[in-house]
Amino acid sequence: MPYIYDCFYQANQSGVPMIRPLVMEFPEQDELESISDQFMVGDSLLLAPMLRPEQDHRVVTLPQGLWIDYFTGEQYQGGVHLYRAPLERFPLLVRAGAILPQAELCQYLGEKPETLGFKLFLDESVKGQGYCHYADDGLSFDHQDGGYWKLQLEYTYEGGDLMISSQILHQGYTPDFSSVEIEICSGQPTHIYLNGQQQEVNDKLILTLS
Structure with a gap:
């Protein structure tokens, strides 16, 4: 939900739609012009729907570069792949280098x-990569x-050194969450720094908001 909300905010600010044909995001790759059954959600997620009953595999065409399966972590290089997806998941691939926000599982x-x-x-x-996360009350026009x-x-990520920085750009609203959890889903950093402080090499880091 946070990523989708951010995509709508970006669309409101820039006019670029949240749902995009591949050729819109990768106009230099002519082989993507005929792809009509896959699409980008924002600039980081590629979705390839399963379109037939009981379908458990399909051909997926990936733009150039590295792509990472959101559910399994399996990595794919750009090109044509036969993708197997059981009923409980669908082809959802993340552009390498991406930062994706996510919320805890909510029941309502x-x-x-x-x-x-x-x-x-x-x-x-x-x-290196950057990501701007937006939040408001979701109800009013405040x-x-x-x-x-x-x-x-x-x-920034180079030579095994991962350096992460965070900055609150605007604080006209107080979000409900009080901490940020950063999860490293791929790569093998040997040194990790968070806002200039060296951290234990771990898959998850906790940043307390102030």
């Missing part, structure tokens, strides 16, 4: 998560008068 829409999560899909071919919250998360 109004439930308030205590932690905001970010997944980092690292790859040595992507030396955001038009500055009632919103924005967090900028950035990283």
Whole structure:
């Protein structure tokens, strides 16, 4: 939900739609012009729906570069692949280098998560990346008068060194969560720094908001 909300915010600010044909995101790759049964959600997720009953596999055409299966972590290089997907999941692939926000599992829409999560899909071919997360109350028009919250998360990843920084850009609204959990979903960093402080090499880091 946080990623989709961010995509709608970006669409509102830039006019670029949340749902995009592959050729819109990768106009230099002519082989994608005829792909009509796959699409991008924002600039980081590629979705290839299963379109027939009882279908458990399909051909997926990936743009150039590395792509990571959101559910399994399996990695694919750009090109044509036969993708097997059982009933409980569908082809959802993450662009290498992406930062994806995520919320804790909620049982109903109004439930308030205590932690905001970010997944980092690292790859040595992507030396750095940034992501701006937006939040407001989701109910009123207060955001038009500055009632919103924005967090900028950035990283550089080179030679095994992962350096993560965070900055609150706007604080006109107080979010329900009080901490941020950063999960490293790919790559093998040997040293990790969070806002200049060296961290234990771990798959998950906790950032307390102030």
